[in-house]
Amino acid sequence: MLLNLPLSLLSSCFLWLAAVQADYHWPSLPYDAYEEFFVRRLSAGRVEFGTARYSVQVARRDKYHGRCGVGSTCSKVYHDVATHNITDGTGGLDGSIFFEIDRVENVGAGMNNTINDFSTYPSKYLTRADIIAIATVFAVATCSGPVIPFRGGRVDANIAGPYGVPNASDPIDSLTSNFAHQGFNTSEMIQLVACGHTLGGVRYPDFPDVVSGSGSTTIVDLFDETQQFDHNIVSQYLDGSTRDPLLVLNQTMASDLRVFSSDGNVTMQSMNSADSFAQACATVFDKMLNTVPSDVTLTDEITLVPFKVSAVQLTVGTSQLQFQASVRLEATQSTTVKMYWCDRYGSAANCSGNVQRFAASGGSQAVSSPVTTAMGITLEKYSFVVPVNASQSISKFWFVVDYGNGTTVTADNGGTDYVIDQDEVLWVPSMSTDKSVLDSSVGIFIAAAVKSSGSTPSRVYIDCFGRATSDFLPVNATYDLTLNTSIPAVAGYDFYTGTATASFGATMQFDLYAVDANGTSYVDEYRQSGLIGVALVAASSVNSTTSGTVPGGVSGAESVSLRNWSSRWGVGMLGVSLLWTLRYI
Incomplete structure (x- = not known):
């Protein structure tokens, strides 16, 4: 049931939701x-x-x-x-x-x-x-x-x-x-x-x-x-x-x-x-x-992505890598979600031999806003934190959703899976600290893990941005990180540290870069200062399987969510089915 909206708006509201761009691809x-x-x-x-x-x-x-x-x-x-x-x-x-x-x-x-x-x-x-x-x-x-x-x-x-x-x-x-x-x-x-x-x-x-x-x-x-x-x-x-x-x-x-x-x-x-x-x-x-200066071009309408991956991060734990990700979807009380992934290195690299790792969700929480509430949409976010062997690492991941009603689907980013671009440089939020709230002169201490297996990087740095400032003016500044030999290496990673000293305001976002001796740059992008000092929760147990098929070529749970919305509002799925395909397994 769509809450508090006149009947004449039901159709347009459904189209607003269903018209998710066919070319949406994570990350974007x-x-x-x-x-x-x-x-x-x-x-x-x-x-x-x-x-x-x-x-x-x-x-x-x-x-x-x-x-x-x-x-x-x-x-x-x-x-x-x-x-x-x-x-x-x-x-x-x-x-x-x-x-x-x-x-x-x-x-x-x-x-x-x-x-x-x-x-x-x-x-x-x-x-x-x-x-x-x-x-x-x-x-x-x-x-x-x-x-x-x-x-x-x-x-x-x-x-x-x-x-x-x-x-x-x-x-x-x-x-x-x-x-x-x-x-x-x-x-x-x-x-x-x-x-x-x-x-x-x-x-x-x-x-x-x-x-x-x-x-x-x-x-x-x-x-x-x-x-x-x-x-x-x-x-x-x-x-x-x-x-x-x-x-x-x-x-x-x-x-x-x-x-x-x-x-x-x-x-x-x-x-x-x-x-x-x-x-x-x-x-x-x-x-x-939408009344803006004539030299400003706005985006298309921002529509709810029915199956949304977020909070993705590969980082270094106490003795090995840890990988976290969240996925948000419209769920039922009996819905369960598993995350699957492929190794990046070793005999099972890219799921060679059909070897797939998987883990169950560590928990879920309801997600809503005035928009979803007004539309009568109930969303659930499932979170995963898993240990990853550094010698295997992770190359890509996907999800299998069991709705508990006989429908099981695979969501794989439109057939390309959710790809982890690199593991050369990783932000370590648990080692970073933000004391700028208490003393703006202290700054924000950033710790990064850089692979020690190759040549020494020519540069490691952070590009920081803050817009929530007291004078309403944006701040953009770059800081170099240096090798910190006082922190022992972990899982083949050395640690580089540095301090962002500008007054970035209430929040800071940054991109972390490492440049190797050949000039190739690796980036850990769009990290949030709000997560500084946060240690990952206890990791879920990891299992391996060689059964089933490594996904590719089609998309999954997005179509289920859209079909649930359409049945709720009594709107047909003919047009939507052209955008999304469903793969039952």
Whole structure:
């Protein structure tokens, strides 16, 4: 069952899920980074963003009386977009709002609070502007609204943009002209205001000329009677029962009245149902989120990958290699998942003689976000940690999924398996430390394992990136690692260490490189500082088999997940079956 969405949107929502790019192939950065963020809730030392609990916390903090207190998120995205100039193609959703918060047009505690709410999430691939867009999608979905498509690739501005947010006292000609300058016609202007004002309200301290009060910082006048993403803002305006403070409290500041009536109520009447309101809001919000500078090209829509591999890492343990991986899929209570892999070296290299290693999952956990919750999708992430003999190593892996209902499938990355490119240089998070939180001058200590069997590498270094900084400016710096003879070699690997001393902010991502004497580079890519100092959990036992066939040529469990979604929504799989093939074993 698809939760809280009008029936007219069911088909489009299914297509949004099912239209996973046929050429998706793991790994695929930055797509993987966008998709992982989009379908999971994140926590940065506080309540997880995108949860009902977060919504209630914001509601209490900003003094709303309903459970869904994320109206300031919708305000923030428009205030960022308002810098757009349709004529010269500058401005738009570019994160410049972070440098504009002291302007009168951006007054309000809610605006400041959302700046803080989003400050720790930007990363190498996720810009501040992308985070604002995702937060808007999450906010609308959390409050029972439609699921708005998300595209990545926004580029952050590092300075403030021009002024552009209209004033509540502006006459309608000025309001219409202002929105047109941003690229929105009269009907879209009305839709943006109505859809943006279905949540939230006006605080007395920010607009004492609009909200009546006695100076209390707790007084908020809500736009309508509910704090859900619904069409009450429209219906109550049309039937005269509205409480919208920008309609009834001060005629000089009655901007909503001037906007809503600017086309003789034609647009408002067209939105006066749950279906039509949701459809109009989804369309105009989609346009707003994609209003970017003309020299920015956004990605295709980021769609949920039905069978998603992540957290893949080969590293050095206390006496041997350890390999970890996670896989996320739609599962049942009786679903079991096994991971198989081939050796890289030795008599069974690349599964020679059909020798395959395998292990059962070490556990699973539910994964969700406002998007998956709104779509009624339940995802489970299965995690694996296995010991690997360094003389054998690992070349590729795949998964076998048993759904417990007679269906067993193999997922193998579209027939090519999930390939481990190299084992020459490996990050060792358990030996790394991050003391920059306590003392920024100390920095982040990185330990890397480099194979000692060949010639001494000409260079080992890390390329570091931080975007979640206190001044909102990205930091990129490179540091050389040197051989650390105080750490004994393990499993044929020497250890190189170094310290990243720049102030990278709340999070840092880095790529680890080793260059051999011939100039060949090996890279352990897109590692996260959040995992520094984390030791791998106890490894699962490893088994070997020569039965079955080493996969190749077809894909697997992706089709099962899509078929489960289609049966839930009553949508046929004819088109989807052209994209995915299922191999029963």
